[in-house]
Amino acid sequence: MSDKINSPRSGFDRRAFLTGAAGTAVAIPLTARAGNETAQAPEAQDPAAPVQVTLRINGDSRTLALDARTTVLDALREHAGLTGSKKGCDHGQCGACTVLLDGQRVVSCLTLASAAEGREITTIEGLAEGGKLHPMQQAFIDQDAFQCGYCTPGQIMSAIACVREGHADSDDNIREYMSGNICRCAAYPNIVAAVKQAAPEILKG
Amino acid sequence: MRSFSYQRASDPQAALQALAVTAAATTPLTEASSQPLAGGTTLIDLMKLDVMRPERLVDINPLAGNWAQVDLDGGNLKLGALAHMSQVAGHAEVRQNYPVIADSLKLAASPQLRNMATLGGNVLQRTRCSYFRDVSYAECNKRNPGSGCAAMDGFNRMHAVLGTSHQCIATYPGDFAQALIALDAAIEITSKSGPRSMSFAEFHRAPGDTPAIETVLAPGELISGFAIDGRWPRSVYLKVRDRQSYEFALASAAVALDLQNGVINDARLALGGVATVPWRAREAEAVLKGQKLDDALAERAADAAFADARGRQHNAFKIALGKRVVAHALKKAIAMEI
Ligand SMILES: Cc1cc2nc3c(=O)[nH]c(=O)nc-3n(C[C@H](O)[C@H](O)[C@H](O)COP(=O)(O)OP(=O)(O)OC[C@H]3O[C@@H](n4cnc5c(N)ncnc54)[C@H](O)[C@@H]3O)c2cc1C
Ligand code: SF4
Ligand code: FES
Ligand code: FES
Numbered sequence: 328m329s330d331k332i333n334s335p336r337s338g339f340d341r342r343a344f345l346t347g348a349a350g351t352a353v354a355i356p357l358t359a360r361a362g363n364e365t366a367q368a369p370e371a372q373d374p375a376a377p378v379q380v381t382l383r384i385n386g387d388s389r390t391l392a393l394d395a396r397t398t399v400l401d402a403l404r405e406h407a408g409l410t411g412s413k414k415g416c417d418h419g420q421c422g423a424c425t426v427l428l429d430g431q432r433v434v435s436c437l438t439l440a441s442a443a444e445g446r447e448i449t450t451i452e453g454l455a456e457g458g459k460l461h462p463m464q465q466a467f468i469d470q471d472a473f474q475c476g477y478c479t480p481g482q483i484m485s486a487i488a489c490v491r492e493g494h495a496d497s498d499d500n501i502r503e504y505m506s507g508n509i510c511r512c513a514a515y516p517n518i519v520a521a522v523k524q525a526a527p528e529i530l531k532g
Numbered sequence: 533m534r535s536f537s538y539q540r541a542s543d544p545q546a547a548l549q550a551l552a553v554t555a556a557a558t559t560p561l562t563e564a565s566s567q568p569l570a571g572g573t574t575l576i577d578l579m580k581l582d583v584m585r586p587e588r589l590v591d592i593n594p595l596a597g598n599w600a601q602v603d604l605d606g607g608n609l610k611l612g613a614l615a616h617m618s619q620v621a622g623h624a625e626v627r628q629n630y631p632v633i634a635d636s637l638k639l640a641a642s643p644q645l646r647n648m649a650t651l652g653g654n655v656l657q658r659t660r661c662s663y664f665r666d667v668s669y670a671e672c673n674k675r676n677p678g679s680g681c682a683a684m685d686g687f688n689r690m691h692a693v694l695g696t697s698h699q700c701i702a703t704y705p706g707d708f709a710q711a712l713i714a715l716d717a718a719i720e721i722t723s724k725s726g727p728r729s730m731s732f733a734e735f736h737r738a739p740g741d742t743p744a745i746e747t748v749l750a751p752g753e754l755i756s757g758f759a760i761d762g763r764w765p766r767s768v769y770l771k772v773r774d775r776q777s778y779e780f781a782l783a784s785a786a787v788a789l790d791l792q793n794g795v796i797n798d799a800r801l802a803l804g805g806v807a808t809v810p811w812r813a814r815e816a817e818a819v820l821k822g823q824k825l826d827d828a829l830a831e832r833a834a835d836a837a838f839a840d841a842r843g844r845q846h847n848a849f850k851i852a853l854g855k856r857v858v859a860h861a862l863k864k865a866i867a868m869e870i
Contacts, residue, residue: 373537375535396535396536434644437573438648442591506776507643
């Protein structure tokens, strides 16, 4: 294997792959047994061993060998090579890591990768289509809705959900329903303007 | 974070089995080596801080198929423990018949967190006391029984003025629980010995001599849901905080009234942000019953609610603030058009 493949950035970690491929550990679905057989919970796997997790990210399936502690945010950034989602606080407080899970916005820093298995994850990298920016990305540029840009991927993911939820119908509602995304540069007025600009196009599409 | 194993339970029976493996009834629930994982917004956060250290997580989200209902049937409300906060906050019938419930959830946390967090996990959320959350402080009776309390003479602006003990003054931070306790909700619990139901008012335990024990739930038991009798269309949740949105309460009030010709036939009042546990203010309710609300009565009820309050160096302002929140919430409830 070349060093290139071994780089975690490429989403492929040789050591983890070898352990995972040996089939030592998979997340075990527990099901109560039917009939009169005495029900026994299966033994938990060795907590130190990586688990094979298949994530659906922006429409692609990615099988990664991950420590059980890995959050969706770390899986994206450290293992899938998708660094668009940002880590601000790592404690659910800032919104920089916001992604869509089955279309709903969540903070990926408090979501375990194992628990996201089988669900559709959408990140900032999955928004543009055929080289054309998503209307919300375009609106953030048009309205100058950022300064340093660190909070922006989270703001954009959250803003798309805010519109789809029907919460972008007034400035007050936009402010309330965007409050989970902190902007240290305080680009808030322009963020409200961007959400307003993109909302009709998103609702139409 | 310490390492742990992760397992997914596909139904309640499987979850109970997985949790039972290491459940010892004598351990405080929060120290149990197996913990159910719902939204993870309390659990994963506290595991990252090394405040909670389970060895095994049992993911109970697949139980949503059994336990995520929002049912208004025959004038009663049933809420499943795996229902998400956002789902209930945005439910049209809940909003119309139980505004205090919808608003207690809508005004909590952020849209992202409300999409993740479940009702069962919500009532088990843990205090935001900064000394509790930071393991570099040795003194915390809740985290480390017998070690002392760094907040007593520390920075205690966010701490409780009601229900405190010589061991712990940590505030119960949640909002939804105030709505539940005001409406006399029942909590439904499932264990290996079967389901049971109890008054939600008896679910949380004041810190007393054992602040590490926060509820009567035992390791290996699961919350399956909540039940409320009757409808409470004239009800409000008022929350005052340091910023307008996405912040825990400094003081909050859950109010539900039943009016007959302008006279208060029944009154329910619970307080948040000011007490160590979800706090029902029965003395204030007694002041209100059989009366017509005016400014003087609202003030008397507010005084009654905080009669036993005890402030410390930085949090005494919560007594005056809490009284104003109560009076304001009562007036808002009276003014509602239903
Ligand atoms: C930044 C931030 C801001 C917040 N602001 C607010 C706020 O303003 N108001 C507010 O009320 N809350 C607030 N919260 C708290 C949030 O509402 C709770 O963390 C959430 O409701 C917990 O639910 P969960 O499903 O994520 O629980 P989890 O974290 O999954 O579980 C919490 C605990 O309960 C146990 N558990 C979960 N479900 C069950 C069950 N069915 N049976 C038995 N045990 C169970 C778990 O084992 C764990 O010990 C905030 C949280 C964060 C991170
Ligand atoms: S108030 Fe309670 S939780 Fe906070 S430091 Fe004191 S004992 Fe610990
Ligand atoms: S990094 Fe997830 S909320 Fe801050
Ligand atoms: S643009 Fe800098 S944090 Fe928002």
